Amino acid sequence: MFVLGPDDRPEVSVLRTFTLTVMGTTDLHGNLFNWDYYRDREYDDFAHDDVGLAKISTLVSAIRADVGRHHTLLLDAGDTIQGTPLAYYYAKVEPITRAHVHPMAAAMNAIGYTAAAVGNHEFNYGLDVLRTFERQLDFPLLAANALDLATGQPAFPPYVVKTVWRTGGPPLRVGVLGLTNPGIAVWDKAHVEGVLTFPGLVEQALHWVPEVRRHSDLVIVAAHSGADLSSSLGDQVPFPENCAELVAETVPGIDAILVGHAHVEIAQRFVTNKVTGRRVLLTEPLYSGKRLSVLEFDLLFDGTWHLESSRSSVLTTASVEEDPRIVRLLRHDHEKVVHYVNARIGTCRGAMSAERSRFEDTPALCFINHVQALEVKKSTSLPVLSLCAPFNRGAAIPAGEVSIRDVAGLYIFDNTLVGVRLTGAQLRDFLEEAARYFAQVSSAGPFSPAEVSADVPDYNFDIAYGLDAPLTYDIDIARPAGSRIVGLSYAGVPVGDDQEFAVAVNNYRQAGGGDFPHVATAPVLHNQQQEIRQLLIEWVKAAGVLDPADFVRSDWRLVAGGVPVKISSNG
Template identity: 85%
Template sequence: MVGFRARPQPEVSGLRTFTLTVLGTTDLHGNLFNWDYYLDREFDDFAHNDVGLAKISTLVSQVRADVGRHRTLVLDAGDTIQGTPLAYYYAKVEPITRAHVHPMAAAMNAIGYTAAAVGNHEFNYGLRVLRTFERQLEFPLLAANAVDVTTGLPAFQPYVVKTVWRTGGPPVRVGILGLTNPGIAVWDRAHVEGVLTFPGLVEQALHWVPEVRAKSDLVVVVAHSGADLSSSLGDQVPFPENCAELVAETVPGIDAVLVGHAHVEIPQRFVVNKVTGRPVLLTEPLFWGKRMSLMEFDLRHDGRWELVASRSSVLPTASVPEDPRIVRLLRHDHDKVVSYVNARIGTCAGAMSAARSRFEDTPALRFINHVQALEVAKSTSLPVVSLCAPFNRAAAIPAGEVSFRDVAGLYIFDNTLVGVRLTGAQLRDLLEESARYFRQVPDAGPFSAAEVSADVPDYNFDIAYGLTAPLTYDIDISRPAGSRIVGLAHDGVPVPDSFEFAVAVNNYRQAGGGDFPHIASAPVLHDQRQEIRQLLIDWVKAAGVLDPADFTGVDWRLVAGGVPVEISTNE
């Protein structure tokens, strides 16, 4: 097979030896096949990666054929049932039931996964969908730090011990502990508040690892938390969002951590545990099934199994074809979604693109903001301002017929709409936080997009729009972060600090996502659990025609010393 060759078993005179191979995926996000539903074609990106469980299945089969199925376990670190139109379809359009297995569950069952951690996006569609998905799995869904409020006990199985019998000697017992993200308490508050709590990963690992270690020869933690210590949660929860490396350093008894959530690739990293002095292996494969981690553990038996060496690498799915067995099993489910997203919902008078929405006021994002603002205006008499982010740089609505997938491509997340009350001073603070998206520059350029973009996700750059009157401002990136919003005005009048707005935002931002100031504690004026993507689709259906000319304007500018910044987006 491409990219992997089994290493010979370690030879130690008079002792039994065994090498266990553990395969890992994470952040699959509803990617079943190598297909882009928004572009209606095979998936491709600038690095020519492939995606999907059908390709993961081929890699798993090849490794098993090489080393022996009895020597392999397969794990996943979470975020499985949200992220594509396929995931949306089987949660909202044709929700999964006992009779209809979720295609991601069917694929993982067919592959033969050993265990998976619960990801934060597993909660996006509510507990009913999650519990139905859990029941459909033929392997345990683990989360030691998702705790039932009523009982104080884990709401999901905290760990599983898998016994590997065919070792040429005594069986090897592998303990697998699952940990999820404490940010769920913030990001999906509407679904979990009063039902579940989410203690920190380190704290729960300190409690559970000794129990798992006592029953196991090898302990692997599957953590839906990035390796490097960081958090977008501020002081909203007392636990960090990303801390897998800290878990490995702090908690004795762990041999390896399969990392998730951060969407970065870690082929192999060793962390020394501060208590035992022993190395702990960390690995994270690239998201959406672009990569699969391969961990190898050399064990030696001398009265008990002891880990003597470990290593890991990542295997690309672009090097293999889709498994025809998975394709045959789930082609019908996939085809339903393709038909759904290609259904005509209206027409567009001219092409609309989000390609430059990070750097200039575009009709594409003004359309999103307009629809959001219209809905919030139904619940308040305050002047309405709307905020949205350039979620998808590739989003484009063509001239002519418009389909579900064309509009959905503008808004690729399953967020709902919330309206909150903010003062002028608070809105200015929020826009200053958003302006941290950019690096400081000495002049107006020209620059490449990479030269002006800081290390901030696109979804944390909010762009403002006034509904009944323009909200105008410059973002001066020649200034240091925190002092970049210049000339903030509503209907041509400078915005007083005490002036009040109704501000339309998504539920992620209102719940504290991105740690923007004021917004999580602001009074809520509108919250009807309306999905923003569906509001956009419904607007096009009702209007019949989407005309970019109706959303053309320049309410905000990116400047340096008052001069518009020149940026090339040839990335």
């Protein structure tokens, strides 16, 4: 209310309107420039998307120039410092220090982020790296549901209130609440157990949103949790992995949620809060800096601010050039990583490709399993098996000289090696779960890859390998899921239910990732925090020569009624 004169004069209300533009990124995963370190060339994919903060910066600058920088905020929903060789290099090869700022931090500071949520992959390199990265930022890392186990208090700021000043008008207070993923307690147990605990997003939002609302005219949540209710965690934690829409429905007082973690694109989605009946805006830009979400809030001031309407869209970075300011600032950091990944470490006597590894036994996957099994064998006298997934379809090691990037491309995740003890019955249950990767068919084909693939990520299809003797089995996809593993044998003898094996897996799987049976509760035989990718690199360095012929196996087959399934090479 704006009063023109003394109390006895009539009051005249002056209504003011204002549109706030909030930009959002998520799941940047160490993508600074539009560069594919594994292929040593500009990034390109089947959709011809581009990646990287340098391109995000160009989009952000254009929007600020259009609407005015003081009319904008810039947020991120987490998973920033893991996912590329650049991220690995500045965590492990040349770790960041107080003096040496992480390239992702330097870029985000230069672009001018307002706040970011903590993602689960922020914990992959341990708390020391995460805390160093946090100190280097000019903006807060938020996580209302990452609690210090000793005190019960948030280990990161739960929220921040940003005041947007308007010349000649009332300021607008925008509260940003950060929520991270409860799966961190499982996926990064080695780093957080006994130190941090991660309650559910809904539960913590119910606690914190009222406080944020008291200090804010507009409340935005940056949530590192997918929109649609789902979880790969099973009953390992009592909270869902993905629940951003549930938060919007359940917790009153939220105006919008910037969604992360799921790696999908949501340009605009409205969810009705069941308490207030008000609509909550949700948006999720695509991962790696492929998209920028743009949220617009139309507000009205009549003594207090009221949200009148909101909308969102996504912009593609493929339509713009990289910001030369970011390129100049961080070219040297990028070039150091390019030099590192192109270092020669050996030779290969023939090309190795992972392209067909989802459908047949390939030397590429056998090589990974062989190295994993060799390392676990050092810690046990049990027969050793190994499990790994074909999670990079484009991985290939060329014939001739082999570089770090060639080998690293086979294993693009920063997983560490764990050895566990499983019985034959438990192994069979595990392989049955993996076999859910395939759709049920009625014949042996031929099929396209899409026709035999169920809606399961590649990283949740594990393939087994025997080190000292073959582990052989068929996956009969004419059968329903749960009864597909046929003829499971070790050294030519059917595997007994009580037979014991040492099994090499990655820490994601051993921690419960994918909700596979038995592995998370199995006795641990080997856990020296060795990165699997680095074990592969060191193996090639030591051997000098990698020969695909040494890893030609036919231990497992994809069949339908006992007949080998035929799958075309496209896709």
